[in-house]
Amino acid sequence: MKFLDGKWEKKECSFEELLSDHILNQQACVAGAIHSIRNMGEIAFVILRKKEGLFQTVLEEGKANVSVRDLKEAMTVRVTGTVSQEERAPQGRELLISNLEVLSSPAEPLPLAIDKWKLNTSLEAKLNFRSISLRNLQERAKFRIQEGLTRAFRDYLYEQGFTEIHTPKIGSRGAEGGANMFKLSYFHKPAVLAQSPQFYKQMMVGVFDRVFETGPVFRAEKHNTKRHLNEYTSLDFEMGYIDCFQEIMAMETGYLQYAMELLKKDYAKELEMLKVQLPDVSRIPQVRFDEAKQLVSEKYKRQIRNPFDLEPEEEALIGRYFKEEYDADFVFVTHYPSKKRPFYAMDDPEGTRYTLSFDLLFHGLEITTGGQRIHDYQALCDKLAARGMETEGMEEYLDTFKHGMPPHGGLGIGLERLTMQLLGEDNVRETCLFPRDMNRLEP
Amino acid sequence: MKFLDGKWEKKECSFEELLSDHILNQQACVAGAIHSIRNMGEIAFVILRKKEGLFQTVLEEGKANVSVRDLKEAMTVRVTGTVSQEERAPQGRELLISNLEVLSSPAEPLPLAIDKWKLNTSLEAKLNFRSISLRNLQERAKFRIQEGLTRAFRDYLYEQGFTEIHTPKIGSRGAEGGANMFKLSYFHKPAVLAQSPQFYKQMMVGVFDRVFETGPVFRAEKHNTKRHLNEYTSLDFEMGYIDCFQEIMAMETGYLQYAMELLKKDYAKELEMLKVQLPDVSRIPQVRFDEAKQLVSEKYKRQIRNPFDLEPEEEALIGRYFKEEYDADFVFVTHYPSKKRPFYAMDDPEGTRYTLSFDLLFHGLEITTGGQRIHDYQALCDKLAARGMETEGMEEYLDTFKHGMPPHGGLGIGLERLTMQLLGEDNVRETCLFPRDMNRLEP
Incomplete structure (x- = not known):
């Protein structure tokens, strides 16, 4: 007989772990929704949205199992890679992706630009697309x-x-x-x-x-x-x-x-x-x-x-x-x-x-x-x-x-x-x- | 101009205060509903119901401003008197009443004997008199x-x-x-x-x-x-x-x-x-x-x-x-x-x-x-x-x-x-x- 004892080990790190000392320059795993992608050519910044906030991950062409062309905003993903200090990243840390697993992929582009700092749309639109606008x-x-x-x-x-x-x-x-x-x-x-x-x-x-x-x-x-x-x-x-x-x-x-x-x-x-x-x-x-x-x-x-x-x-x-x-x-x-x-x-x-x-x-x-x-x-x-x-x-x-x-x-x-x-x-x-x-x- | 600062001094003692060391043999004030009265002739035990439980107060004929004949179950009262140790009381303490103030008086007798340890009535009756039966x-x-x-x-x-x-x-x-x-x-x-x-x-x-x-x-x-x-x-x-x-x-x-x-x-x-x-x-x-x-x-x-x-x-x-x-x-x-x-x-x-x-x-x-x-x-x-x-x-x-x-x-x-x-x-x-x-x- 199998039992549940209330414990569950997650591979993914919490924000707290990602920002801790011991994880620096170590391998870590993080899951989230792709909030935005900034494609700079050789590298792309893939910003993940998690419950605690945004976390920057970096995709270097040829260094991971995927290419930036495979990625879309609003995908949910689980990524693995090395954590490093990066002052310009939202949390002062980023993760260099070695492996990316797509958990789900959107069927259509988002109706609102939720990655803008301030959602620039009418109240009516915000309420009509409530489950999307709140992702801002x-x-x-x-x-x-x-x-x-x-x-x-x-x-x-x-x-x-x-x-x-x-x-x-x-x-x-x-x-x-x-x-x-x-x-x-x-x-x-x-x-x-x-x-x-x-x-x-x-x-x-x-x-x-x-x-x-x-x-x-x-x-x-x-x-x-x-x-x-x-x-x-x-x-x-x-x-x-x-x-x-x-x-x-x-x-x-x-x-x-x-x-x-x-x-x-x-x-x-x-x-x-x-x-x-x-x-x-x-x-x-x-x-x-x-x-x-x-x-x-x-x-x-x-x-x-x-x-x-x-x-x-x-x-x-x-x-x-x-x-x-x-x-x-x-x-x-x-x-x-x-x-x-x-x-x-x-x-x-x-x-x-x-x-x-x-x-x-x-x-x-x-x-x-x-x-x-x-x-x-x-x-x-x-x-x-x-x-x-x-x-x-x-x-x-x-x-x-x-x-x-x-x-x-x-x-x-x-x-x-x-x-x-x-x-x-x-x-x-x-x-x-x-x-x-x-x-x-x-x- | 008058202001509220979030503080409010209550004359009445909480249960915690009533059971503390420093209150013993001192004057205290307590408010509650009369849960039951046991009239022994010269003295009467007036049991108060408060949110924390029952507290025993004692009315000695001639020693307070009221007589037991003035009291009814389901009255709400504020009493003042001396706290003493009493092992047989519900909390191991009782209060000898010197002053009793009636806050409200019932218009009719209770439809259920809520002071019984177990409410001996049908579910139907409990639900019909919900605000009363829950006082048990x-x-x-x-x-x-x-x-x-x-x-x-x-x-x-x-x-x-x-x-x-x-x-x-x-x-x-x-x-x-x-x-x-x-x-x-x-x-x-x-x-x-x-x-x-x-x-x-x-x-x-x-x-x-x-x-x-x-x-x-x-x-x-x-x-x-x-x-x-x-x-x-x-x-x-x-x-x-x-x-x-x-x-x-x-x-x-x-x-x-x-x-x-x-x-x-x-x-x-x-x-x-x-x-x-x-x-x-x-x-x-x-x-x-x-x-x-x-x-x-x-x-x-x-x-x-x-x-x-x-x-x-x-x-x-x-x-x-x-x-x-x-x-x-x-x-x-x-x-x-x-x-x-x-x-x-x-x-x-x-x-x-x-x-x-x-x-x-x-x-x-x-x-x-x-x-x-x-x-x-x-x-x-x-x-x-x-x-x-x-x-x-x-x-x-x-x-x-x-x-x-x-x-x-x-x-x-x-x-x-x-x-x-x-x-x-x-x-x-x-x-x-x-x-x-x-x-x-x-x-």
């Missing part, structure tokens, strides 16, 4: 940084005593209500896709005290803007036994601090490649909603049209204000009007037209909505009644509150938006692997 | 262990150079084809929910070499068994530049080893609570599909009815066989028949009726399906043609292969099934927070 190193780097943001979220919250949960995406009704839900038929029963894990994460606060989830959410919003996706990844947490809603903001600030440190440590190459300046998150100002509106109205001579809502331009101006006045990249806007928040938001006892809630703006764009929730059963029923809302389909959610829930609150962070603002992108589709919008269902 | 310590512990399994998957794969991806759950068609897809209308276009991230993770192998995703998948299968869910969490990975499909199995074995170590280290309390015996994963046997059928047919005198499929009872017998013969909890069954695998599975060049694929059985139940995929464009087209399959909606997937893909393969692990088998549960609904089956869409 800069395009790819965005999603490595996105990984860092998600990873930091989880690792920070594990440290803070949170439990990770997986909640269903198909349900009988949505958390926020309203018309923005995708509907489907579930074995002949009407069902919807989850707009957020809101109800579930609250229910689980009664079990684990602190929970988080990183997963997809679905919004059938008829918005076709640069900031909206109809499916996105939400970083959600919910925490019990809070002293006040500012504690939730403190937790988010802690996460952002942790995330920036992780990016510096483990994603420095990608930050450098994209020339990302990490924001200062050592302290984040907080300002009341009504006060923020007043401040930007005065400074930028802009009339307040609707005292109960923030227009996108107002958000941008609040971002600008706090950058100019406090050199702040982020700002917490607190105490949103009750009528603009869902029923489960806790009203401010000091002024019930406002809620104990907040948004976090990053460079003038909302990336988080959060706040304290109602935890008292009767208060929840009263709020629902005052809004004239139906409770059908909410029975299990409401029952949870009959049986004791601690004071709690939480938030949701839009991962693609956070990435977009960090990278200074103009369109959220740039920071989503396979965006879904009103016109795009493929690839 | 044993029920809750299952999902802490599930967290460990997910966490280990990610952490191990990060170490192995994988990049985490988020792929869309709404698409224009499914990866496996067939009728088992939930259909929805996406802004008046027909759409389906993803059965698996298969196409996307393959496409991303051309970008990142190695990728993984942990997310929901949706199967509209009309199976109402103890092993099936219609929505579950899939731990998926896909890796390029593989030497052969056994390398994928080696990676999975490595993951399982890592996971068992993490559980031992960080989830010992939960393992102990549920009396879980961790399986031996130091080596996992592999056996060919046809050979496995033959072995169990001979040993258990069972006729082979269909040479191209494994019936659930046959899987169970294979599990039994390898337990009896090799004391193995896991077994890789390899070389599944081509006709039972999707079109993208790579046929075995040494016998094209079989594929370079595998399932992993854990105590006789399939928890993983994986294998090597076709990476050559023409071979993929030929296989689709041979099966008479339409390629409509697959254009971007297929185009990826026109432009060079390395040899690759991967797998998907059903998280709830893995948890179920590890815990020795009889029904996969026991290890899903909010299961979705043909009859259950709530809570």
Whole structure:
């Protein structure tokens, strides 16, 4: 009988090995995709793309089992040869090929020049050829940084005593209500896709005290803007036994601090490649909603049209204000009007037209909505009644509150938006692997 | 202007603090839910449930601001008092209450006796009152262990150079084809929910070499068994530049080893609570599909009815066989028949009726399906043609292969099934927070 013991010897060297001292002037093997070929006549530079970056290999005519004429961009190959120092190569090292084995060969030329430093094409083309455009190193780097943001979220919250949960995406009704839900038929029963894990994460606060989830959410919003996706990844947490809603903001600030440190440590190459300046998150100002509106109205001579809502331009101006006045990249806007928040938001006892809630703006764009929730059963029923809302389909959610829930609150962070603002992108589709919008269902 | 700096001082002690040396005979504050009350007359034991476990507090009549008559199970409270040693208390410590503050009070008595060591009720009742039944310590512990399994998957794969991806759950068609897809209308276009991230993770192998995703998948299968869910969490990975499909199995074995170590280290309390015996994963046997059928047919005198499929009872017998013969909890069954695998599975060049694929059985139940995929464009087209399959909606997937893909393969692990088998549960609904089956869409 044969057994697997979890070990697997690879002939191919990792980047770390290729850049180590002991490999210099020794034979090594490396596998990768041919990213570009520079044919100089007697010799050709064959640049391989690997997960860690580019590695230069050199084909000298007559010294290997193949000729440069046999090679094409986008082939995947395994090469063997001698490693030497070469300052002009991407990693300061190159490999002189003695043997090249073709693992696969493309059927057609690439539709995009992915080996250019910056992919010089429209967003539309990038999305249409998504599996190709992402082979560009800069395009790819965005999603490595996105990984860092998600990873930091989880690792920070594990440290803070949170439990990770997986909640269903198909349900009988949505958390926020309203018309923005995708509907489907579930074995002949009407069902919807989850707009957020809101109800579930609250229910689980009664079990684990602190929970988080990183997963997809679905919004059938008829918005076709640069900031909206109809499916996105939400970083959600919910925490019990809070002293006040500012504690939730403190937790988010802690996460952002942790995330920036992780990016510096483990994603420095990608930050450098994209020339990302990490924001200062050592302290984040907080300002009341009504006060923020007043401040930007005065400074930028802009009339307040609707005292109960923030227009996108107002958000941008609040971002600008706090950058100019406090050199702040982020700002917490607190105490949103009750009528603009869902029923489960806790009203401010000091002024019930406002809620104990907040948004976090990053460079003038909302990336988080959060706040304290109602935890008292009767208060929840009263709020629902005052809004004239139906409770059908909410029975299990409401029952949870009959049986004791601690004071709690939480938030949701839009991962693609956070990435977009960090990278200074103009369109959220740039920071989503396979965006879904009103016109795009493929690839 | 006020700022958040990421720090937040809690009055309440963590478990770690409550069990530290310096707190002994000192004043401390602790918050939690009243899990049970044992009223002995002059004194009452008020057991608090916190995320880390139970903590005993003691109310002596006349020594605190409240009487035991004011207290109810499922209240959430914050108490202050003196910590002392008490061997009979759950953590070997207790707190003598001087002050008790009620944070919230239940509106109705609990529908289940969650303070029992083992929740003595039907699965149906547990699922109907999910947010209550999970407050039972044993029920809750299952999902802490599930967290460990997910966490280990990610952490191990990060170490192995994988990049985490988020792929869309709404698409224009499914990866496996067939009728088992939930259909929805996406802004008046027909759409389906993803059965698996298969196409996307393959496409991303051309970008990142190695990728993984942990997310929901949706199967509209009309199976109402103890092993099936219609929505579950899939731990998926896909890796390029593989030497052969056994390398994928080696990676999975490595993951399982890592996971068992993490559980031992960080989830010992939960393992102990549920009396879980961790399986031996130091080596996992592999056996060919046809050979496995033959072995169990001979040993258990069972006729082979269909040479191209494994019936659930046959899987169970294979599990039994390898337990009896090799004391193995896991077994890789390899070389599944081509006709039972999707079109993208790579046929075995040494016998094209079989594929370079595998399932992993854990105590006789399939928890993983994986294998090597076709990476050559023409071979993929030929296989689709041979099966008479339409390629409509697959254009971007297929185009990826026109432009060079390395040899690759991967797998998907059903998280709830893995948890179920590890815990020795009889029904996969026991290890899903909010299961979705043909009859259950709530809570």
